[in-house]
Amino acid sequence: MLSVGLTGGLASGKSFVGGTLRELGCHLIKADELGHEVIERDGEAYPAIVAAFGPEILAPDGEIDRRHLAALVFSDPDRLARLNAIVHPAVFRREDALTAEIAAADPRAIVVVEAAILVETGSYRRFARLIVAACTREQQIERATRRDQLTREEAEARIARQLPLEEKIRLADFVVDTSGSKENTVAQVNEIYRSLRSLEP
Numbered sequence: 426m427l428s429v430g431l432t433g434g435l436a437s438g439k440s441f442v443g444g445t446l447r448e449l450g451c452h453l454i455k456a457d458e459l460g461h462e463v464i465e466r467d468g469e470a471y472p473a474i475v476a477a478f479g480p481e482i483l484a485p486d487g488e489i490d491r492r493h494l495a496a497l498v499f500s501d502p503d504r505l506a507r508l509n510a511i512v513h514p515a516v517f518r519r520e521d522a523l524t525a526e527i528a529a530a531d532p533r534a535i536v537v538v539e540a541a542i543l544v545e546t547g548s549y550r551r552f553a554r555l556i557v558a559a560c561t562r563e564q565q566i567e568r569a570t571r572r573d574q575l576t577r578e579e580a581e582a583r584i585a586r587q588l589p590l591e592e593k594i595r596l597a598d599f600v601v602d603t604s605g606s607k608e609n610t611v612a613q614v615n616e617i618y619r620s621l622r623s624l625e626p
Contacts, residue, residue: 428538429451432544443537545588
């Protein structure tokens, strides 16, 4: 089993790359989805988050209001660090459990974990190989404003909170330049897939 991390910056195309790898036969685990699961009412991180941030972060149905929570933490590094200290270990445990299940069923599996902040958290070291999806800053802003209905200022602020793509690229085993056509991106991903498959015994 080969474990691969996939990351990038805001709207840099990592989800498209991940989807293409899944179509080629990789097993894709999306860390953002696991993050949402662990903060749901029956999720393992829910009680600790409510205890840390108070009942005012709850929606009327008792679920955590993710937008409200994000507004509380993203402008406060200490609060963000507190939230990450609760959420990240729970996500890692789910990733590990899913990876173990996949490996048991398919010893030759390539398991790709897609996550926005693999490098920032240091968790990229958990993987045998690291793929970074990258495009220009202007493309990130344009894509984020179109996809997420962000203002330009909001997109720029989110990008500023992430490690620059250039620093992630320096750590990458493979870089996918997503600044061109989808066909060009797919061609690059196909080449990476062949390289990953060749690493398997």
